[in-house]
Amino acid sequence: MSSAVSAYLQSLGSDGPPCCYDDLELTDCAFLIGTNTAECHPIVFNRLRKHHKQNPHVKLIVVDPRCTPTAEVADLHLAIKPGTDIDLLNGIAYLLLEWNYFDADFIEECTNGFAEFVEVVQHYPPQVVADRCGIAVEDLKTAAQYWGESYRVLSMWSMGINQSSEGTAKARSIINLHLITGQIGRAGAGPFSLTGQPNAMGGREAGGLAHLLPGYRSVSNPDHRAEVEHFWKFPAGRIQADRGRTVWEMIEGLESGEVKLLWIAATNPAVSLPDLERAKKALRRSPFTVYQEAYYPTELPSSRICCCLRPSGAKNRSDDQLRAAGGFVSGFSIAGWRSKRRLGNFCRSGSPLGICRAVQFQHVGRSL
Numbered sequence: 001m002s003s004a005v006s007a008y009l010q011s012l013g014s015d016g017p018p019c020c021y022d023d024l025e026l027t028d029c030a031f032l033i034g035t036n037t038a039e040c041h042p043i044v045f046n047r048l049r050k051h052h053k054q055n056p057h058v059k060l061i062v063v064d065p066r067c068t069p070t071a072e073v074a075d076l077h078l079a080i081k082p083g084t085d086i087d088l089l090n091g092i093a094y095l096l097l098e099w100n101y102f103d104a105d106f107i108e109e110c111t112n113g114f115a116e117f118v119e120v121v122q123h124y125p126p127q128v129v130a131d132r133c134g135i136a137v138e139d140l141k142t143a144a145q146y147w148g149e150s151y152r153v154l155s156m157w158s159m160g161i162n163q164s165s166e167g168t169a170k171a172r173s174i175i176n177l178h179l180i181t182g183q184i185g186r187a188g189a190g191p192f193s194l195t196g197q198p199n200a201m202g203g204r205e206a207g208g209l210a211h212l213l214p215g216y217r218s219v220s221n222p223d224h225r226a227e228v229e230h231f232w233k234f235p236a237g238r239i240q241a242d243r244g245r246t247v248w249e250m251i252e253g254l255e256s257g258e259v260k261l262l263w264i265a266a267t268n269p270a271v272s273l274p275d276l277e278r279a280k281k282a283l284r285r286s287p288f289t290v291y292q293e294a295y296y297p298t299e300l301p302s303s304r305i306c307c308c309l310r311p312s313g314a315k316n317r318s319d320d321q322l323r324a325a326g327g328f329v330s331g332f333s334i335a336g337w338r339s340k341r342r343l344g345n346f347c348r349s350g351s352p353l354g355i356c357r358a359v360q361f362q363h364v365g366r367s368l
Contacts, residue, residue, distance in 0.1 A: 003167025004193035011175040019192040025051045026188030029150035033063035034160025038070040059146045080133040089173035091129030092144045093121045101148030103182030152188030210244030254282040265292040
């Protein structure tokens, strides 16, 4: 998800996706790339698919090297070679510019760097792009035509774009298509990153990342810090200007001995981090690791990485509220652990090691 975060920040100045799920039923053209939405985001896909079937004019483009269940129902499936996403996206941009499918007024009023972008795109003519991507020129042209002729274009991507050594550049290339055509800021249109982690968007809105404050504010921005300090009734200067550690900086901190306590919640770095053997070795060096998880067993406790295993509740939205399930979930059974009491005892066991930045989450966020 961090690739989408960086792309939104670099292209739009804020990590707030300019779309919402209502756009699924409003779009004229859905452009899915790096996502097998039918299997990985089934509720999103079912809504989009229903809209697609009920409205014959709506086009569905799927970019995926594989023929997935998502690709099987597409109007156009572009089975590109792995790693050629940027070639494809810039190739579409080349045709949109050549065919005058760009919004000159929007570009003039709302963007910068257009001249430099045009210069780059000139290196991606159709035949070159088709050869690199392993697709037909006509399919490339059809994709550009669908995009250019649609009033509302909604692009969606997930881990196939984000989890890449060029993830940020790929996501920015998607956003570029929206910026040159003005396909942003209207219902049914915009660049929409599909979340790959549990409540990743909610965590970002609440300021739950190392460099963020609630409401898409940044700890490095003095105006943002002042706003939050005023809202929280903190004295001026209370919030530190230095961001916290990234995940990999935490791993390096474990290696150097600077990180004394590691709390892992709703993720599994023992399988998801890059340079996995190095990461596992660092995790085993942690003086104290708390692992908060609703499912058991996973790789972390079974590989003797964690010291304290904290059961975490799952979500039940049957009455539109969140309920703590109160334990691990394995299959359909729920064990009755007294997780709240155990956590309270842990919190009273001693003062935290090292320096920490106080963060409050209550009554904050969009109200700022």
